Amino acid sequence: MGDETAVGIHERWAHLRFSVVGPLLAAPPARGQLRVELARLAEQQWRHPVTGKPVRFAVSTIERWYYGAVNATDPVGALRRKVRADRGRQPAVGYALAERVRRQHTEHPSWSYLLHYDNLAVLIREQPELGPLPSYSSLRRFMRAHGLSKQPSTTSLRDGQLRALERREGRETRSYEAEYVGGLWHLDFHDGSLKILTASGAWVRPHLLGILDDHSRLCCHAQWYLNETTECLVHGLVQALLKRGLPRALMSDNGAAMIATETVEGLQRLSILHQTTLPYAPHQNGKQENFWHRIESRLLAMLEGQPDLPLPLLNEATQAWVEMEYHHRLHSETGQTPLARFIDGPDVTRPCPELAKLRLAFTAAVSRKQRTSDGTVSIEGTRFEVPARLRHLHRLRIRYASWDLSHVWLVDEHTGVALDRLYPLDKVRNADGFRRPLTPPAVALTGAPQPAGIAPLLRELMSEYAATGLPPAYIPKDPGNDKDADQ
Numbered sequence: 006m007g008d009e010t011a012v013g014i015h016e017r018w019a020h021l022r023f024s025v026v027g028p029l030l031a032a033p034p035a036r037g038q039l040r041v042e043l044a045r046l047a048e049q050q051w052r053h054p055v056t057g058k059p060v061r062f063a064v065s066t067i068e069r070w071y072y073g074a075v076n077a078t079d080p081v082g083a084l085r086r087k088v089r090a091d092r093g094r095q096p097a098v099g100y101a102l103a104e105r106v107r108r109q110h111t112e113h114p115s116w117s118y119l120l121h122y123d124n125l126a127v128l129i130r131e132q133p134e135l136g137p138l139p140s141y142s143s144l145r146r147f148m149r150a151h152g153l154s155k156q157p158s159t160t161s162l163r164d165g166q167l168r169a170l171e172r173r174e175g176r177e178t179r180s181y182e183a184e185y186v187g188g189l190w191h192l193d194f195h196d197g198s199l200k201i202l203t204a205s206g207a208w209v210r211p212h213l214l215g216i217l218d219d220h221s222r223l224c225c226h227a228q229w230y231l232n233e234t235t236e237c238l239v240h241g242l243v244q245a246l247l248k249r250g251l252p253r254a255l256m257s258d259n260g261a262a263m264i265a266t267e268t269v270e271g272l273q274r275l276s277i278l279h280q281t282t283l284p285y286a287p288h289q290n291g292k293q294e295n296f297w298h299r300i301e302s303r304l305l306a307m308l309e310g311q312p313d314l315p316l317p318l319l320n321e322a323t324q325a326w327v328e329m330e331y332h333h334r335l336h337s338e339t340g341q342t343p344l345a346r347f348i349d350g351p352d353v354t355r356p357c358p359e360l361a362k363l364r365l366a367f368t369a370a371v372s373r374k375q376r377t378s379d380g381t382v383s384i385e386g387t388r389f390e391v392p393a394r395l396r397h398l399h400r401l402r403i404r405y406a407s408w409d410l411s412h413v414w415l416v417d418e419h420t421g422v423a424l425d426r427l428y429p430l431d432k433v434r435n436a437d438g439f440r441r442p443l444t445p446p447a448v449a450l451t452g453a454p455q456p457a458g459i460a461p462l463l464r465e466l467m468s469e470y471a472a473t474g475l476p477p478a479y480i481p482k483d484p485g486n487d488k489d490a491d492q
Contacts, residue, residue: 017054019085020273025051025062026071027278030080031188031253031353043067055145056119078355080276098147099136102129106148114156118145183219186347187354190225190252191217192242193293194233194260199305202313203231211316213323214241215296218249219256221347222292222336224327225249229319235265236408239367242268246275246363250354254278267406271367274421275358299331365414365423368404375401381430389413389427403427 025046034042043064050059074080098106105128109121116124122141129138139147148154183189193215200208212233216225226245230237255272257263259281272279304326308314332344339346357363373382380396381388384403387410391401395415402418413427459467 014055015085019081021051021054022070022084023074023081023276024278025067026074026080026084027254029071030075031278032184033075033353039068039071040064043071057117058119081273082276098139098143102135102139103147105135106144107151107153110148110153117155118148121148184351185253185353186218186220186350187250187252187352188254189219190245190255191215191219191293192238192255192257192263194238194262195297195300197229197305198301199308199314199319201229201316201319203316211319212237213297213300214238215293215300216242216245217292217296218252218343218347219292220350221341221343222296222339223249223343223347224296224331227323227327229316229323231316233260233262234408235262235267236406238262238265239267239271239406243360243363243367246357247360250357251275252277253353253355254280256280256282258282266369267367270370274366275363276355303330364406364412365404368406368414370402370404370416370421373401373403375399379430382427384413385410388430390430391415391427392425395425 029039029042029046046067047062047064050061052058053060070084074083077083102125106121106125109124110116113121119141122144125144126138129135195213195215197211197213199210201211203209209231211229211231213227213229214237215227217223218225226241226248228241228244230241255277257279262268263281269279300323304323307326308319308322311318333342335342336346341349358366371384373384375382375391375396375398377396380391380393382391382401382403383389384405385407391398392415395401402416403413404416404423405413410429414423415425415427416423458464
């Protein structure tokens with residue numbers, strides 16, 4: 006997910022804490038049941054964000070996290086760790102030990118940080134000349150800073166169908182329903198059975214993006230697109246958020262658009278718990294499959310007589326069918342219409358921020374090195390100008406959507422606050438020769454003092470060489486034998 010080293014340990018801990026208390030925020034327990042739910046969570050095992058090992062948390066710890074996030078407008082931000090005071094300092098790892106760490110990582114790239122640390126502890130006891138053993142956190146920071154991260158094992162098998170079959174045979178399958186409106190949304194794409202006619206004269210099968218509320222079965226938004234891309238997903242999801250508010254959790258499959266950097270990071274910034282289904286397990290998103298059946302059997306069935314069906318007409322008909330029939334039709338399982346259940350049900354949705362903040366949220370965060378020659382950075386092959394007041398920054402944290410380079414933001418690395426917009430380099434405008442003065446002005450070079458005599462290092466070397474008593478290691482040329490000198 007983006008630049009892993011820039012995220013920081015505090016971000017990992019914030020996401021872990023949010024995954025622990027997220028279910029309580031999505032479905033607040035009834036009066037008197039909070040302690041029971043906290044005890045249940047305390048019995049579960051979680052994956053440590055640093056070591057990856059199973060870990061449990063005490064009831065008091067989870068309770069502190071819950072009360073810190075329950076009333077916060079940004080629960081993930083409230084659960085974020087404070088930045089370390091020694092952030093940015095070089096880890097205390099000696100040269101000899103650093104070389105041994107690199108060699109060990111080359112030989113065993115699939116080892117975890119802890120396994121590397123335990124083996125280095127044994128090596129240092131056997132070879133004290135490697136230097137003192139640093140702390141585990143220092144070694145981990147050193148390895149991450151030098152790109153020595155854990156790599157997947159080449160011997161592991163990737164058979165998603167086998168894993169799904171084993172899970173289905175070993176675990177019971179049960180129907181579920183979120184207790185609250187906004188507690189869980191479903192998101193998925195569906196390939197339509199009818200072909201549409203594009204402006205270029207081609208017949209294509211469109212893709213329907215559908216977003217449903219689990220508790221009420223209300224369709225938060227539905228829209229047809231020509232492609233199943235991240236841009237289309239974000240375009241439809243933003244409309245659903247603006248219409249219905251921010252949910253507590255969202256479930257999707259593992260499609261490329263669903264796990265894209267812009268999608269994943271955007272949901273995290275909006276404090277929406279993103280849950281993905283297992284590969285080859287569509288039954289986990291069964292409510293979405295039921296909605297597709299209604300789309301095919303009723304909506305598309307009524308459009309079969311339309312000879313040339315363009316995309317705008319298909320979307321117009323879909324909006325009318327969703328708002329005027331689907332939302333007002335009695336659901337056989339809930340016994341209510343989706344609209345009535347959405348309005349009357351207990352609600353845990355949060356207010357949605359403005360469109361500009363949503364656009365900034367669904368972006369990918371990357372680090373770029375600023376060119377000192379002209380103050381620009383390169384993004385997707387395009388150079389962008391950095392404001393002159395920020396010319397002293399060596400590396401910049403930038404957020405953008407890969408499909409829209411007209412909106413590129415420079416953000417603070419630690420807080421994520423947008424500092425300024427970046428615009429593409431305009432060479433034609435810069436050709437007019439006008440340049441704004443820098444503030445503060447550059448130091449004039451005319452008054453710089455001239456170097457006096459031999460530099461201290463060379464003077465010391467000459468003195469040490471003379472102290473050896475050896476003659477100069479060269480033969481001087483006699484000026485008297487030089488014809489040019491005679492002339």
